[in-house]
Each structure stands twice: as structure tokens, then as C-alpha cells.
Amino acid sequence: MKNHAQMWSTSYDIIIVGAGVVGSSLAHALSNVSIQRSKPLRICLLERSLSEPDRIVGELLQPGGIMALKKLGLESCLEGIGAVPTYGYCVVLDGKPVQIPYPNGHEGRGFHHGRFIQALREKAKKATCVEVVEATVSELIECPLTGRILGVRATRKLAAGDAEPVEKEPFFADLTVVADGCFSNFRNLVMGKAGIKPATRSHFVGVVLEDANLPIDKHGTVVLVRGQGPVLLYQIAEHETRMLVDLKEPVPSDIKDHILTQINPQLPSALQVPVERALANDRIRRMPNSWLPPAEQGGHLSKEGVILVGDSWNMRHPLTGGGMTVAFNDVVLLTDMLVGYKSSQIGSKSLVVALYDLFGAEDPSLEVLRVGCFKYFELGGNCIREPVTLLAAIEQAPFMLFRHFFAVALYSIWVLFTHPRQIGVDKGKPIFAKPRPDEYPLLFLKSVHVFWTACVVFLPLMWTEIRP
Structure with missing residues (x-):
């Protein structure tokens, strides 16, 4: 058993739980800040398994994410892993493609998730003042008097040939950063009543x-x-x-x-x-x-001495591959301020959820909006240039998002009245015709419901992002 002095010898300035996208990049970034201080930070990065992960998401990084990587000094992690450049989007409806290129020569990257994570971890291992420990964190250490989080208890991974049982080891720190992903074991404890289940x-x-x-x-x-x-x-x-x-x-x-x-x-x-x-x-x-809107952290809203980041705090549908981009931008904020309660990617995240509601449409009004969105992209020009800057996280502009979303809603109503729609099938081929004037009264009622549906889809999403 360790005595009291030995226990406190495992004390750090910052403990990071989880060596994934957020944890590894944050450890490296904080190390860069640390070397500029008269007293360098001691950082501990804890990860259950340092073997290469095998996942089917986290494989596409938007241009905005690459911009953030460069700010963090991690752009070299995209080298030597077989990453493929991505130059934009292609949306396909009924076999017809619409190209949505990234503007101004921006590009993203596609890659195997595990290879990228291992490259990030290597950067963290080589960073000054960072200790990477392969251990399973089982609980947070909470002060019984104040409720402040003092650190974590973790069990180190057994060395090869070591059959002896290993006790939980305390790791103490002034700040504990929980970045253990979408299946976080500590989300509810940190957020308490303020937490929302995914x-x-x-x-x-x-x-x-x-x-x-x-x-x-x-x-x-x-x-x-x-x-x-x-x-x-x-x-x-x-x-x-x-x-x-x-x-x-x-x-x-x-x-x-x-x-x-x-x-x-x-x-x-x-x-x-x-x-x-x-x-x-x-x-x-x-x-x-999973859907998990961000909840404010700090003060009486959550535990002191601990902060959630990444998927443990906030999740959106991965339709456009924006999760890692949001994560890297949050790491930039956290590195600059050490506290970051709001993500910088308001436009990107809300647009992802709104697009998923449209692209996965089952409701007839959402189907109208889905077709209208596709036709809106077909217009080209600014109808794709500005939306893709939001999707790619090149710009963070909530008003631009608001303007284009409702432009899509109004254009969808125009399409409803003026564009041919399928009215039947003849010998296996669909028959299309424009609406007749006598159909306009019913279409007017339908258009009101379409616009109302657009408001129901979009406005609550925007509120979850911009509310104080």
C-alpha cells in the first residue's frame, strides 16, 4: 500500500481522461503552452488501451478541422497514414448528382480513424511535460466537504507476464478534463441535474x-x-x-x-x-x-475541478463528418482560455442536424424541404458557396445559416408550385407533370405546413446553440 506522501506524489496540474481525438490533441496543445511558463504544467493523459482503435466514424476531417490542426501544430498527423484529399460534397437524388465544392482551394482529408488517432497519440507522448499512462479510469475522486473533483482513480494495465492483481491508483490534479467519448462513464456525475442523456x-x-x-x-x-x-x-x-x-x-x-x-x-x-x-x-x-446538445458547465451547474469536452459533452449526427472539426476548434479555445463553455462551431453543428432532418425525411413536409434543398443546391453560385463554408467549418456565422435555411424553405414552396412532380407510372417509367391551377388552394395549405415544419426543425436547434 502507498502511504499518504506517496499517494500525493502522483499529483498533476491537469489530468485528461481519454486519449482520443480531443484528449491527445489537448495534451499536446497544453504542453506547448506549458513550455512558455516559468513553471511548466504537469499533464497526465490516461487511456484504457493505447492499441490502434477500430471505428467506422471519425474518418473525415473538414477544412475547418485542418485549419485548427495547423493552429495546434498537429498538421503532420495527416502525413504517412494514407490520407486522401477531399474537395467538397456531392449530393445525389434519383441518380442525379450536384457538386458542392469547397471554396478557395480548401480541402479536407479522409483516412482510417485508428491510424490518425495513433499519430495524435505519438505527438502527445513526445510532448514536453506530458505523461501518457495506459490505465482504466474507474471513478472520479470527489472532496467530501466541497464536492470538488480532485482527480481520478485508475487501474494501470498489467505488464506482459504480470499476473499480480493491481489496485486502483489515485491521480490528483487541479483540473480534470473528461474526454472519454460518446459512451462517457462520468457525464452524469459531472453535470448532475444539468446533464441531458444522449x-x-x-x-x-x-x-x-x-x-x-x-x-x-x-x-x-x-x-x-x-x-x-x-x-x-x-x-x-x-x-x-x-x-x-x-x-x-x-x-x-x-x-x-x-x-x-x-x-x-x-x-x-x-x-x-x-x-x-x-x-x-x-x-x-x-x-x-446520438443527439446531445451542449449544457453549460461551471459554477453551480456542474462539479468544480472538472470539465467535459468532445463527445462526452456534445454530440451531433455525423452526416457531414463535422465532429472532429468541432473537437479541434474546442481544443483551440480550451488551450487559449483553459475554460471553454461554448463551442465555436454554431453554424456547422446546427446545419448538420437540420440537414439530417431533411435528408432523412419521412414526413411529407420534410420531403418537400428535402427536394427543395436539392433544387436549391442546383442553383449553384452563392446557394452552395456559403452553405458549404458552414458545413466545412471555414466560417462560423449563425445569421448566414439562418438566411440560407429559410431561403431553402421558401424555395421549396416555389418548387412545390412550379416544378413537375411524379403523378404516376407508365410501363415502368415515372410520369411527371406540373401542378394545375385547381390544385393551388391545396398546395397553399401544404406550403403553410411546410414553412411551419421548417421553423419547428430549425429554430429549436439554433436556440440550443446560442442561448446564454
């Missing part, structure tokens, strides 16, 4: 396609599938493309059959054979898509 809205089912040809090369592709959730595709290596299929609750019992019969026929023809091969040869992976 809501699982759907699942991403992922497979890797070999040598697949995307509709537009090196563009993240979103296929809008009628009657189903969207399908996301992007390259993660030279010959590998990740496909993520959004399946709403309840998930079908036979996922492979569902994808083959309900989804694959609606994908671009060049992708259908690679999908069939992948389903036959690759194991299907699942990941819940």
Missing part, C-alpha cells in the same frame, strides 16, 4: 467498398434514398471507400438484406456491385448516431 436517433451501418467509383472523385457523397435515411460515402484510402448507411430505429433484423433490397438499387449504378461485394466479404459495423 438520444439515439438512428444507427450508422458501415462497410468498406474496394475500388469504388464515386459520382464525383474525391468528394464526400450523400445519396438521398427515398423512404430511407441518407447514405454517406467517402474515400479513406487509395483503394477503399467507406459507406455509412443511416438506419432509423428500430434497426431491421436482417441488415444485409435490407441494404441489398431497399437501398442498393437506389444508389448510383457504379456503386452497386462494390456494395454487393462488400456485404458478402466485409463484416457489418454499427454505431449509434
Whole structure:
């Protein structure tokens, strides 16, 4: 047993729980700040397993995330891992693609998640004043008098050939940063009554396609599938493309059959054979898509001496691959201020959720908005230039988001009155016709409901982001 003096010898300035995207980059960034101080910080980074993780999300980094990486001095982590450049988006509806390029030469990166995480961890291991410990954190140490978090208790991983039981070891710090991901074990304890439980809205089912040809090369592709959730595709290596299929609750019992019969026929023809091969040869992976709005931290709202960051605090649907970008920007804020209660990516995060509600439309009014959104992108020019700067986290402009979202809503109503829609099928081919004047009164009532639906979708999302 350690005596009292030995226990306090494992004291740090900052403890970070979780060596994923946020934890590793924060440790490195704080180390850079530390070397500028007369008394360097002592930082401890705790991670349950330092082996390469294997996940189906966290594989696409937006241009805004690359900008943040450069600010943190971590851009070299994208080298030597087989990362593939991404130049924008491609949205596909009924086999018709619309290109949404990143502006001004910006580009993102697609890669294997595990390789990128290992590169970040290597940076943290080499950082000055950072101690990386492979240990499982089991609890937070709380002062019985004040309730302040004093650190954590963790069990170090046994060395090879070591069969002796290992006791929980205390690690003390002035500040404990919890970055243990979407399945956080400490979220409820930190937030107390202020905490909100994550809501699982759907699942991403992922497979890797070999040598697949995307509709537009090196563009993240979103296929809008009628009657189903969207399908996301992007390259993660030279010959590998990740496909993520959004399946709403309840998930079908036979996922492979569902994808083959309900989804694959609606994908671009060049992708259908690679999908069939992948389903036959690759194991299907699942990941819940959770919704967790940010809750204010600090003061009486949460425990003192501890802060949540990353997915342990705030989650959005990973439709546009913006999670890591938000995380890196939050690390920039935390590094500058050591306290950051609001994310800098208001426009990016709200637009992601709003787009998912549209792209995964089942409600008839949302279907009108989905078609209108696609037609809005088809207009080109500023109708895609400004929205993609929000999606790519190049700009953070809530008013721009507000303006374009309701422009989409109004344009969707215009499309409802003026554009041909399917009215039947003749010999297997769809028949299209514009609305007749006698249909206008009913369409007017429908348009009112469409606009109301747009308000219901968007305004609560914006409020969760900008509320004081």
C-alpha cells in the first residue's frame, strides 16, 4: 500500500481522461503552452488501451478541422497514414448528382480513424511535460466537504507476464478534463441535474467498398434514398471507400438484406456491385448516431475541478463528418482560455442536424424541404458557396445559416408550385407533370405546413446553440 506522501506524489496540474481525438490533441496543445511558463504544467493523459482503435466514424476531417490542426501544430498527423484529399460534397437524388465544392482551394482529408488517432497519440507522448499512462479510469475522486473533483482513480494495465492483481491508483490534479467519448462513464456525475442523456436517433451501418467509383472523385457523397435515411460515402484510402448507411430505429433484423433490397438499387449504378461485394466479404459495423446538445458547465451547474469536452459533452449526427472539426476548434479555445463553455462551431453543428432532418425525411413536409434543398443546391453560385463554408467549418456565422435555411424553405414552396412532380407510372417509367391551377388552394395549405415544419426543425436547434 502507498502511504499518504506517496499517494500525493502522483499529483498533476491537469489530468485528461481519454486519449482520443480531443484528449491527445489537448495534451499536446497544453504542453506547448506549458513550455512558455516559468513553471511548466504537469499533464497526465490516461487511456484504457493505447492499441490502434477500430471505428467506422471519425474518418473525415473538414477544412475547418485542418485549419485548427495547423493552429495546434498537429498538421503532420495527416502525413504517412494514407490520407486522401477531399474537395467538397456531392449530393445525389434519383441518380442525379450536384457538386458542392469547397471554396478557395480548401480541402479536407479522409483516412482510417485508428491510424490518425495513433499519430495524435505519438505527438502527445513526445510532448514536453506530458505523461501518457495506459490505465482504466474507474471513478472520479470527489472532496467530501466541497464536492470538488480532485482527480481520478485508475487501474494501470498489467505488464506482459504480470499476473499480480493491481489496485486502483489515485491521480490528483487541479483540473480534470473528461474526454472519454460518446459512451462517457462520468457525464452524469459531472453535470448532475444539468446533464441531458444522449438520444439515439438512428444507427450508422458501415462497410468498406474496394475500388469504388464515386459520382464525383474525391468528394464526400450523400445519396438521398427515398423512404430511407441518407447514405454517406467517402474515400479513406487509395483503394477503399467507406459507406455509412443511416438506419432509423428500430434497426431491421436482417441488415444485409435490407441494404441489398431497399437501398442498393437506389444508389448510383457504379456503386452497386462494390456494395454487393462488400456485404458478402466485409463484416457489418454499427454505431449509434446520438443527439446531445451542449449544457453549460461551471459554477453551480456542474462539479468544480472538472470539465467535459468532445463527445462526452456534445454530440451531433455525423452526416457531414463535422465532429472532429468541432473537437479541434474546442481544443483551440480550451488551450487559449483553459475554460471553454461554448463551442465555436454554431453554424456547422446546427446545419448538420437540420440537414439530417431533411435528408432523412419521412414526413411529407420534410420531403418537400428535402427536394427543395436539392433544387436549391442546383442553383449553384452563392446557394452552395456559403452553405458549404458552414458545413466545412471555414466560417462560423449563425445569421448566414439562418438566411440560407429559410431561403431553402421558401424555395421549396416555389418548387412545390412550379416544378413537375411524379403523378404516376407508365410501363415502368415515372410520369411527371406540373401542378394545375385547381390544385393551388391545396398546395397553399401544404406550403403553410411546410414553412411551419421548417421553423419547428430549425429554430429549436439554433436556440440550443446560442442561448446564454
